[in-house]
Amino acid sequence: MSDFARQPRLERSSVIALLREHDITPTQQRVEIGCLLFGGHQHVSADQVLARLSGARRGVSKATVYNTLGLFAEKGLLREVVVDPSKMFFDTNLDPHHHLYHLETGELEDIEAADVTINRMPALPETVDVAGVDVIIRVKPSAR
Structure with missing residues (x-):
């Protein structure tokens, strides 16, 4: 289930x-x-x-x-x-967060926003502001 x-x-x-x-x-x-x-x-x-x-x-x-x-x-x-x-997907969690997507199972999992660090952003035109950043990390079973 x-x-x-x-x-x-x-x-x-x-x-x-x-x-x-x-x-x-x-x-x-x-x-x-x-x-x-x-x-x-x-x-x-x-x-x-x-x-x-x-x-x-x-x-x-x-x-x-x-x-x-x-x-x-x-x-x-x-x-x-x-x-x-x-x-x-439609996500009911509206708090800032990112996602881990399991390619094999199709499952989407939350990642805390604090667990992802973005060190640099591209230069943006002065006419726009960043509204948000969404990170999706796609994973597959390890070959190890």
């Missing part, structure tokens, strides 16, 4: 309040997705959310899941983590 399947679910009333705080209309599908996501820190793909929902309720389309996750990210409830052009 995946960590996502074991995650505690947030109560519907708490999800409704959270969505309203972020100016999101709490539709039935959005609330159900929020109940799955906001019980704790986790990294999930849209396909994982869709699979979990199909076991609990029928009629939620893939487009609805993608649109809802995108809306949640846009409104600051989730963080999008693109590990490669074909693989995106």
Whole structure:
């Protein structure tokens, strides 16, 4: 069973309040997705959310899941983590941190921001400020 399947679910009333705080209309599908996501820190793909929902309720389309996750990210409830052009995770941990991506298992793991040091940044135009730095370290089993 995946960590996502074991995650505690947030109560519907708490999800409704959270969505309203972020100016999101709490539709039935959005609330159900929020109940799955906001019980704790986790990294999930849209396909994982869709699979979990199909076991609990029928009629939620893939487009609805993608649109809802995108809306949640846009409104600051989730963080999008693109590990490669074909693989995106949605992260419920909004604190500054980085990631370790296990190529063999597809698992994404948090790394504390303090555990990564960047000694130098490129010169940036005066018209921009750094909004954040995301580090993804891709790992594979050692050949040793």
